[in-house]
Amino acid sequence: DTVKGDAALKLGVVSLFPEMFDALTQHGVSGRAVREGIIDIGFWNPRDYATDRHRTVDDRPYGGGPGMLMKVDTLRAAIRDARQSLMSEDGVPPKVIYLSPQGRVLDHTGVRELADHGRLVVVAGRYEGIDERVIDADIDEQWSIGDYVLSGGELPAMVLMDAVARMVPGVLGHAQSAEEDSFADGLLDCPHYTRPESIDGHGVPPVLLSGNHQEIRKWRLKQSLGRTWCYRPDLLEDRMLTKEEQTLLDDFIREYVA
Numbered sequence: 001d002t003v004k005g006d007a008a009l010k011l012g013v014v015s016l017f018p019e020m021f022d023a024l025t026q027h028g029v030s031g032r033a034v035r036e037g038i039i040d041i042g043f044w045n046p047r048d049y050a051t052d053r054h055r056t057v058d059d060r061p062y063g064g065g066p067g068m069l070m071k072v073d074t075l076r077a078a079i080r081d082a083r084q085s086l087m088s089e090d091g092v093p094p095k096v097i098y099l100s101p102q103g104r105v106l107d108h109t110g111v112r113e114l115a116d117h118g119r120l121v122v123v124a125g126r127y128e129g130i131d132e133r134v135i136d137a138d139i140d141e142q143w144s145i146g147d148y149v150l151s152g153g154e155l156p157a158m159v160l161m162d163a164v165a166r167m168v169p170g171v172l173g174h175a176q177s178a179e180e181d182s183f184a185d186g187l188l189d190c191p192h193y194t195r196p197e198s199i200d201g202h203g204v205p206p207v208l209l210s211g212n213h214q215e216i217r218k219w220r221l222k223q224s225l226g227r228t229w230c231y232r233p234d235l236l237e238d239r240m241l242t243k244e245e246q247t248l249l250d251d252f253i254r255e256y257v258a
């Protein structure tokens with residue numbers, strides 16, 4: 001598979017199960033971005049590099065113990081081809097990422113950093129993982145989506161790729177990108193409401209029905225600040241608040257503890 005064209009984001013995926021990535025390429029905003037050529041995704045399957053009759057892609061660990069590792073020669077060949085295909089015209093190589101619990105935990109800051117790079121090869125491991133010497137020689141950065149163990153790197157790869165894709169101009173419609181602002185500037189999202197106006201007797205906050213856009217903006221910002229203060233105060237620790245934000249948060253806390 002090759003990645004060509006002038007897409008804003010070029011992705012190469014090394015995986016034994018490329019069909020899993022249909023979840024990203026065949027659906028939703030990411031699917032549209034791929035269809036429209038805003039994002040290019042190429043796939044390289046280590047199994048395509050196997051030369052033995054059984055097309056072996058796993059190998060036994062030195063030192064024994066349970067589980068297998070990804071076979072080195074087929075994995076390295078796939079990474080090499082993906083890396084070469086994503087090399088830019090002026091020879092700038094892509095950033096090669098390996099998903100594993102040993103990696104830096106992905107957050108909004110990390111997503112922005114990765115999106116800014118523009119060309120990424122994402123290596124999805126299976127089995128117990130990959131040989132440490134391949135990590136040292138072929139992987140630029142290790143990333144984790146959280147502290148739990150999954151069966152493969154494909155779901156983590158898709159989480160990372162989806163979050164990065166949403167950073168690319170044109171992937172989200174203007175309306176949605178505006179909506180992204182709440183978390184984009186380090187706050188939790190505000191509550192959302194749609195029809196019907198009453199659900200089991202529970203109504204909609206009147207300000208949202210008022211048509212007063214300034215008041216609606218302030219209400220939503222106050223709710224985002226208040227929810228962040230309640231559920232994720234750690235996010236507020238290293239986030240400067242504007243005077244308006246500080247006032248809105250003080251009001252929220254006053255009402256909350258009243």
Ligand SMILES: Nc1nonc1C(=O)NC1CCNCC1
Nearest residue numbers: 099100144145149150151152156
């Ligand atoms: N959490 C994770 N964030 O990125 N990758 C993660 C992960 O659990 N990978 C598995 C680890 C065991 N081998 C198969 C892959």
